[in-house]
Amino acid sequence: MGEVRGCSIPEDLLYSLENNVWARLEGEEVTVGMTSYACTLAGQIVSYTPKKPGKDVKKDKSCATVESSKWVGPVKAPVAGEVVAVNEAVAAKPGLINEDPYGRGWLVRIKPSDWGADSAELITGGAALAAFEAKMEAEGFTGC
Amino acid sequence: MDPDSEERMSHRDPRRWRLLDTGLRRAAENLALDRALLAAHQEGIGPHTLRFLRFEPCALLGYHQSAAQELNLDYVRAQGITIQRRITGGGAIYFAPEHLGWELLLDKRALGTADLATIARRICEAAAEGMRALGVNAAFRAPNEIAVAGRKLSGTGGAFDGDSILYQGTLLVDLDIEPMLHTLRLPADTHDDQAGKSLRQRLTSLRELLGVAPPLAEIRARLAQALAGAFDAALEPAAALLPRELALYRQALAEMDCEQWVSLRDRPRTEAPVRQACHRCSSGTLRAAVLLDLPARRLKQVWLNGDFPVTPPRLLADLEAVLRNLPLQQLEQAVESFFAAHEAGLVPTPGDCTAVVCKAVDGEQVPG
Numbered sequence: 001m002g003e004v005r006g007c008s009i010p011e012d013l014l015y016s017l018e019n020n021v022w023a024r025l026e027g028e029e030v031t032v033g034m035t036s037y038a039c040t041l042a043g044q045i046v047s048y049t050p051k052k053p054g055k056d057v058k059k060d061k062s063c064a065t066v067e068s069s070k071w072v073g074p075v076k077a078p079v080a081g082e083v084v085a086v087n088e089a090v091a092a093k094p095g096l097i098n099e100d101p102y103g104r105g106w107l108v109r110i111k112p113s114d115w116g117a118d119s120a121e122l123i124t125g126g127a128a129l130a131a132f133e134a135k136m137e138a139e140g141f142t143g144c
Numbered sequence: 145m146d147p148d149s150e151e152r153m154s155h156r157d158p159r160r161w162r163l164l165d166t167g168l169r170r171a172a173e174n175l176a177l178d179r180a181l182l183a184a185h186q187e188g189i190g191p192h193t194l195r196f197l198r199f200e201p202c203a204l205l206g207y208h209q210s211a212a213q214e215l216n217l218d219y220v221r222a223q224g225i226t227i228q229r230r231i232t233g234g235g236a237i238y239f240a241p242e243h244l245g246w247e248l249l250l251d252k253r254a255l256g257t258a259d260l261a262t263i264a265r266r267i268c269e270a271a272a273e274g275m276r277a278l279g280v281n282a283a284f285r286a287p288n289e290i291a292v293a294g295r296k297l298s299g300t301g302g303a304f305d306g307d308s309i310l311y312q313g314t315l316l317v318d319l320d321i322e323p324m325l326h327t328l329r330l331p332a333d334t335h336d337d338q339a340g341k342s343l344r345q346r347l348t349s350l351r352e353l354l355g356v357a358p359p360l361a362e363i364r365a366r367l368a369q370a371l372a373g374a375f376d377a378a379l380e381p382a383a384a385l386l387p388r389e390l391a392l393y394r395q396a397l398a399e400m401d402c403e404q405w406v407s408l409r410d411r412p413r414t415e416a417p418v419r420q421a422c423h424r425c426s427s428g429t430l431r432a433a434v435l436l437d438l439p440a441r442r443l444k445q446v447w448l449n450g451d452f453p454v455t456p457p458r459l460l461a462d463l464e465a466v467l468r469n470l471p472l473q474q475l476e477q478a479v480e481s482f483f484a485a486h487e488a489g490l491v492p493t494p495g496d497c498t499a500v501v502c503k504a505v506d507g508e509q510v511p512g
Contacts, residue, residue, distance in 0.1 A: 018306070041258050046442065046469050047208035047233070049409075065207070069469075070234035070288050071260045072207040073304035092439065095471055139258040 002125075004132045007036045007144035010102055014122040016078035017131050019060060022102060023078045023122060025115070030079055032063060033106040037132060038075075039098045040144045043068040048094040050086040050108050057083060057110065059118050064107045066097065075107055079118035085109035156191065158254035161372060163379040164195040165364065168241055171202035171228035172401035178247070178303070178310060179231050179400065180385075180392035185249045186308040189388045193249040194371055194379060196364050199239040202226040203327050206234045206301065210409045213416035216334075219326045229406050232312060234288075234301035235445070235468070238324040239314065244360065246271065246367055247312035254375065255309070260302065264288045266374070267311050268300055274370030275315070278363060280353045285465050294458025295348040296465075315367070318357050319349035331418055331433035331447040333510045342447060346461060415439055421507030423500035427491040428452030432504040441472045446501060455489030462486065463497060475501060 002011040009015070013022040020038035024031045039045070047067035057063045062074030063083065087106055090096050097105040112118060123131055136143075166177060174197050184190030203215050203225055211217060211227050214236035220227060225238075239245070248267060252258040255266065268284040275282035275290060275297065282298070285291040290298035290313070300313040324347075325340050332339040351357040372379050385393065399405060420433040428451045435445040446467045448460040466482050467475070476498050483494045492500075 041260060043261055044471070044474075046440075046471070049208065067206075067208050067233040069261065069264070070206075070232065070301035071264070071304060072231060072233040072302070076306075094440070139252060140256060141258060 002129050004037075004129055005136050005141065005143040007040065007132070007136075008102070009035065009037070009129055009132050011125045011128065013102065013128075014078070014119065014124050015128045015132075016060075016076070016122055017128075017135060019076040019078060021075060021078050023119075025119075028111060029084055029109045030081070030112050030115070031106050031109050032075075032078060034066070034075055034097055034101050035132075036101050036144055037136065037141070039101050041141075042066065042071065042073075045094045045097045048087075048090050048097065048107070050091075051083045053083050053085060055083050056113075057081065063110065066094070077108075077110060078122060079110060079112045079115060081110040081112040083108050084111050156188065156251075158192065158250075158375070159377045160192065161377045161379050162191045162193040163368060163381045164193055166195060166197050168198040168200065170200050171204060171226050171239070172397060174199055174245070175204075175228055175230055176393055176396035176400050178312070179396040180389050181249050182231070182303060182305055182308060182310045183392050183396075184386065184389045185251070185310075186305040187388070189386060190249065192251070192254055192377070194368055195247045195249070196367075197245040197247070198241055198243070199245065200226065200241060201323070202228055202239050203236060204239055205229045205236050205406075207231060207303075208233065208409060209236055210411040210416075211406065212413045213411055214329055216326060216329060223323065223327075225323070225327060227406055229400070229408060230301070232301035232303045232310065234299065236328055237299060237314060238327045240320065240323065242318040242320075242357075244315040244317050244363060245312060246315060246371075247310060248371065249308065249310050250375075251307045251309065253307065258307075260304065260309075261287065263309060263311065264300065264302060267371070268298075268313070270371045270374030271298065271300075271313055271367060273374065274367035275350075277366040277370060278350060278354070278358055280350065285462060287466070289465055291458075291461075291465075292348055292353060294456075294461040296346060297348055297350075297353075315363065316347060316349040317360070317363060318351040319347060321347070329416070329418070329435060331420075331435045331445045333418075335511070342449065346447075346464075416444065418510040419504050419507040420510055421500060421503035423496060423503055425450070425452070425492050425496045430492050430496055430500045432500040432507075433510065434501060434504045436505060443467055443470045443472060443475070443501070443505075446504075448497065448500070450492060452491065454492070456487070459486065459488050467501070472505065
């Protein structure tokens, strides 16, 4: 299990470093969520508004909006495509995102429009761990 | 991020801020400007900015709120008060022309941190210093308010987009309690005479504290000096927006100046009841009224009152600030942590406070 400065960064997932989100290809759909690093920066999440199923999302544009302690901001899609599912459990209990960001706290499922091209920019494994370490260093982050 | 944006951002001097005063406007215009300025900043085009703004009378919802749950719609409509929705989080507020809005557009590089709680605290502390320069004993109150002797003078909230942040606050220069009392749903029976008194105890204004409201120009100058000073920035006044900001503003206004945006979230009032209860402490009776988010099992707002002296007098008001929007499952821990971090007398105890809030959650429904 990968870990960087106390933040879980599973090595088997794909990551958009700039957007601080993870992606997991499951058949023809991609499940997307916030990394534990993003969750720590945000704090306790109290509200979640995903794009509705059927909506198209662009790569690096919002696929969901979250709120924590009066901060509101977008979670950006790592790949372009159509939203096919949102997480009703998270809608009922947004804190699940903090509790289990890589499992029960997933945000949206997307059917990608060009997985081959978009996924080429995602990082994984040891490269992801190194990249997150550099990002945390640059942002002055001391740890999860 | 595209390479051009990256380059623009790296050349944006963290110590040079634009100073913008967009004056008195309709709510939709002010909030469309928020969205446009944040978007332009995230593109690397908009400069770091300190903006002052004022609103024609309006009720502003936090991004995730529903008008039916947060406002008394009959009163709002009868008074012709505009309802709008912010891009920032937090609770519903009533904004009148005598209140001053202030906001910063910066990025995490300029702030030296990506941690949102730290960013909020630093900005609030700087703003509080500006208010102290006006002659009031303002201080940051966790998690994100500015208060004087436990009474709120400025509320704040933020939005982020990538590395860019917009952080905004209100400043109660003067305060007419009546429209606020009747516009906003509060943890109280607003038909009760005590509700106005309770609200007055929790809020204050520069005019109340100083006897007279300072001129707006002086308030802006003190706040600007303190905010810029806290981040070693120099301010450059600007009279106009950049072309890209104007284009984004027109697009944002078209999207936000409509019922669809205001009704983005439309959950029923029945899911957000007001309930109350009492709890007997060793020194007297503690009362709690709570405005609840039932489906989310969350406290939206809590008002606590005791019929006995509390040490320090601001203790319960400070605890109320911590309990805002708190998930119920975190109540006991939050109260324990609060008391561990604050000097307090023997009564009420953490257990008293937790008990009265729990009782109120399952307590008597307050009409309205």
